[in-house]
Amino acid sequence: MKVNIHLNKRVAVIGAGLTPFRRRLLETPQEIAWEAASKALDEAGLELKDIDCVVIGSAPDAFDGVNLKGEYLSHGSGGIRKPVSRVYVGGATGVMTAIAGWYHVASGLCQKVLAVAEEKMSPDRPHPQAIFRYIWDPILEKPLNPNLIWIFAMEMHRYMATYGIKKEEIALVSVKNKRNAVNNPYAQLGSNITVEDVLKSEVLVWPVQLLDVSPVSDGGAAIVLASEDVARRYTDTPVWVEGVGWTLDNTEWPARDLSYARYVEFAARMAYKMAGIERPNKEIDVAEPYDPFDYKELHHLEALQLAKRGEAPKLLKEGVFDIDGDIPSSPSGGLLGVGNPIAAAGLMKVISIYWQLKGTAGKMQVKRPVHTGVAQAWGDLMQAGTVIVLRN
Amino acid sequence: MSWEKSGKEGSLLRWYDVMEAEKYEYTVGPAGEQFFNGLKQGKIVGSKCSKCGRIFVPARSYCEHCFVKIENYVEVNKDEAYVDSYTIIYNDDEGNKLAQPVFVALIRFLNVEGGLLCYAEGNVKVGAKAKITSFQWPLRVKVD
Ligand SMILES: [Zn+2]
Numbered sequence: 224m225k226v227n228i229h230l231n232k233r234v235a236v237i238g239a240g241l242t243p244f245r246r247r248l249l250e251t252p253q254e255i256a257w258e259a260a261s262k263a264l265d266e267a268g269l270e271l272k273d274i275d276c277v278v279i280g281s282a283p284d285a286f287d288g289v290n291l292k293g294e295y296l297s298h299g300s301g302g303i304r305k306p307v308s309r310v311y312v313g314g315a316t317g318v319m320t321a322i323a324g325w326y327h328v329a330s331g332l333c334q335k336v337l338a339v340a341e342e343k344m345s346p347d348r349p350h351p352q353a354i355f356r357y358i359w360d361p362i363l364e365k366p367l368n369p370n371l372i373w374i375f376a377m378e379m380h381r382y383m384a385t386y387g388i389k390k391e392e393i394a395l396v397s398v399k400n401k402r403n404a405v406n407n408p409y410a411q412l413g414s415n416i417t418v419e420d421v422l423k424s425e426v427l428v429w430p431v432q433l434l435d436v437s438p439v440s441d442g443g444a445a446i447v448l449a450s451e452d453v454a455r456r457y458t459d460t461p462v463w464v465e466g467v468g469w470t471l472d473n474t475e476w477p478a479r480d481l482s483y484a485r486y487v488e489f490a491a492r493m494a495y496k497m498a499g500i501e502r503p504n505k506e507i508d509v510a511e512p513y514d515p516f517d518y519k520e521l522h523h524l525e526a527l528q529l530a531k532r533g534e535a536p537k538l539l540k541e542g543v544f545d546i547d548g549d550i551p552s553s554p555s556g557g558l559l560g561v562g563n564p565i566a567a568a569g570l571m572k573v574i575s576i577y578w579q580l581k582g583t584a585g586k587m588q589v590k591r592p593v594h595t596g597v598a599q600a601w602g603d604l605m606q607a608g609t610v611i612v613l614r615n
Numbered sequence: 616m617s618w619e620k621s622g623k624e625g626s627l628l629r630w631y632d633v634m635e636a637e638k639y640e641y642t643v644g645p646a647g648e649q650f651f652n653g654l655k656q657g658k659i660v661g662s663k664c665s666k667c668g669r670i671f672v673p674a675r676s677y678c679e680h681c682f683v684k685i686e687n688y689v690e691v692n693k694d695e696a697y698v699d700s701y702t703i704i705y706n707d708d709e710g711n712k713l714a715q716p717v718f719v720a721l722i723r724f725l726n727v728e729g730g731l732l733c734y735a736e737g738n739v740k741v742g743a744k745a746k747i748t749s750f751q752w753p754l755r756v757k758v759d
Contacts, residue, residue, distance in 0.1 A: 247642075248642075249642055249644060249645060250642070250644050250645065250676070251641075251642060251643070251644040251647065253644075254644050254645075254646075254675075254676050254677065257676070257677045257682070260682070261677070261682050261683070261684070264682065270682070271681075271682040285636060288636075288639035288641060298679055299677065299679075301679075301682055303679050345640075346639040346640050346641050346642070347636050347639055348636065348637050348638045348639060348640060349637055353636045353637065354636060
């Protein structure tokens with residue numbers, strides 16, 4: 224794979240904001256976006272008038288039940304009377320929002336960018352899953368009336384079959400992430416559960432059980448990105464965006480190898496190359512891989528080159544990905560613990576790494592000193608990979 | 616999904632489906648609750664930015680200009696409602712002629728940002744004073 228990208232400016236994250244992730248937040252989507260955006264500006268020490276342009280990330284309009292959600296959200300995102308763009312690559316949107324903010328600055332076009340992601344999944348009835356009725360091939364797949372969990376179930380099963388992985392080993396992800404989320408004030412579902420609890424939870428679509436899945440959630444997330452000269456004026460602890468990568472694999476998901484997330488590997492290789500990282504498993508200090516399902520975190524840790532193919536479960540069991548392990552993974556609690564308002568959840572992962580590298584992650588702060596972190600999201604028709612590498 | 620009446624529908628290989636979500640349950644938000652609770656008492660409730668002093672109707676929880684939270688709710692003077700623009704609707708959504716044309720007006724209030732879409736009756740004119748006759752949503756106004 225060859226990527227020709229030319230950078231003009233070095234880019235830093237200088238502020239971030241999150242709303243609590245909850246089921247049925249009272250606030251409107253615009254108000255959720257505003258809360259995250261205004262907190263990010265506060266942390267950056269900037270006012271809205273200082274911002275050159277706004278990037279908005281949201282997954283399907285249909286979640287919030289508002290068409291053209293980018294326009295709708297721009298009011299609460301600080302985008303009025305400014306250049307605004309919206310990005311949408313399904314579940315990969317949250318990290319793509321940060322990447323889109325980054326390239327506005329890296330290109331030299333803007334100096335200060337506000338990137339906001341919002342999702343309100345709770346208005347939809349009977350269940351937000353209904354929204355995904357739209358994503359299938361209308362002729363080849365739709366007649367079976369699939370839902371997303373089916374597909375994940377098939378991916379999970381293939382992953383287990385390829386490498387001989389047991390459900391007990393996968394359940395440890397859910398246990399770890401929900402445990403980490405106990406320390407996250409924004410989290411919806413922090414709790415101390417056991418592998419037993421996961422294995423005894425309701426079977427939704429075999430082998431996916433209730434505690435293998437992240438919850439439906441509402442929430443907002445925002446960051447402020449700035450060019451190097453600006454960043455140094457506003458903070459003594461800028462966190463640099465050292466590498467970004469995004470890839471689209473074959474949209475025909477039945478044609479892909481379900482046991483391996485190649486779309487994430489390509490995005491990761493692009494980001495690592497930009498960041499000058501040659502041995503990710505030695506150089507990455509903390510990771511936030513996308514975990515809407517527990518097996519997905521393992522899938523993604525492997526595609527991020529933080530574990531060999533099929534070996535993430537073994538490293539997990541050894542404690543490598545624990546908060547005090549060699550490569551803490553999802554110290555925020557991830558989507559399994561924090562919640563999954565899709566676009567906001569992806570940007571939350573970037574924010575988690577940013578706070579870790581800034582040293583302001585509070586009770587979530589990993590024990591060892593950290594200098595380089597990676598956040599990742601994945602989505603669209605399950606073939607978009609987005610990766611961002613940050614360094615302090 | 617719609618089909619042209621003169622299309623080749625009958626001659627195409629096709630699959631039919633219905634994909635929409637069944638319904639949505641929206642929240643009005645904390646500021647929206649202030650506004651709608653105000654209507655129940657016959658009041659128009661706006662919110663006032665403590666930084667720039669602008670008043671927004673309907674009430675909202677942040678100022679888009681200053682980007683700060685608004686917690687100050689104020690009752691707007693109903694007597695200052697005026698018609699900013701209006702339109703007359705002759706056909707329904709399906710294209711059927713209405714028995715009576717319907718007037719819809721955008722009303723605003725003096726020195727207030729925002730506006731409300733209402734059913735209107737009377738001598739509806741741009742700039743005319745409007746009196747709110749029903750606080751049921753959507754509002755109704757009468758213009759003399
Ligand atoms: Zn103001």
